[in-house]
Structures are given as C-alpha cells and as structure tokens.
Amino acid sequence: MLRFPLARTATVSAHCDLPCGVYDPAQARIEAESVKAVIAKANDSSDPDFRTRAVLIKEQRSELVKHHLWVLWTDYFKPPHFEKYPQLHTLFNEATKLAGATGTKGTMDAEAADSLLAKIDEIAEIFWETKKA
Numbered sequence: 001m002l003r004f005p006l007a008r009t010a011t012v013s014a015h016c017d018l019p020c021g022v023y024d025p026a027q028a029r030i031e032a033e034s035v036k037a038v039i040a041k042a043n044d045s046s047d048p049d050f051r052t053r054a055v056l057i058k059e060q061r062s063e064l065v066k067h068h069l070w071v072l073w074t075d076y077f078k079p080p081h082f083e084k085y086p087q088l089h090t091l092f093n094e095a096t097k098l099a100g101a102t103g104t105k106g107t108m109d110a111e112a113a114d115s116l117l118a119k120i121d122e123i124a125e126i127f128w129e130t131k132k133a
Helices: 026-044 048-076 079-084 088-098 110-132
Strands: none
Touching: 026 048, 026 110, 048 088, 048 110, 079 088, 088 110
16 A cells, blocks of 8 residues: 555655765775775785785775766766766776776785776866866
8 A cells, every 4th residue: 555645756866865966086086095005005914814804995995996986977977078078988987897806806916006096087187177167
C-alpha cells in the first residue's frame, strides 16, 4: 500500500545527499599525494606489519582518488565542457585507471603515483579554466 500516493518528487543531481555545488580537484590530489607518500614509506620499510598496513591504506586512498575523480567527471563537468575540452573523457579514464588495480591501488610503484598526480593536475587545469568562464 502506498502511504503518500500524491507526494511530489524532484530530480536533483549532486555528489552528496545535499547539492552544495562545491567541487574541487584538490580532493583527488590530496588523496593521490597520500598514496605517493604511503608508497614511499612502505618501500623504505622492512617491517612486514607496517608494509601490510601501508598497502591497505594505499588501496583505500586510491579508491578515494577514483571517487573524487568520478564526482568531478559525472557531476561537475557537463556536455559543453566536453565539447570545449574533448580530451576530458580520456584524461578521466586514464586518471581513474592510474588510481585503480593496474595503477596505484595494485602496485607499489612510485612512478604510477607520479603519473596519477600529473593526470590530476591536467584535469585541475581544465577545471579552473571552466570556473573562470
């Protein structure tokens, strides 16, 4: 049985439960910086327990990088942005893969973290150009 058959609904789009309109690639960058730092600390350690903890944290932070990138990709950037910057889809695809299983989430390679940071910087440059417009 329907309790509120005449209740009005509204369609909204937001990266959280309250559409605040606050987007910033810095969120992804901070997590990626953490990934890079954790990789360095783990690679410098011979303590297996520390390394295990570091790997778990690195994987969590890599997942957060992907989350923040997806929020920008799917919620902030709109069709006019993709028309003006046709490389955006490729940048996001490459960045999220660099944060994924074949990138920082699945490796202890510091170069993967550097590549991820570089992709985030490219996305951020475009993001800030769109904010000026």
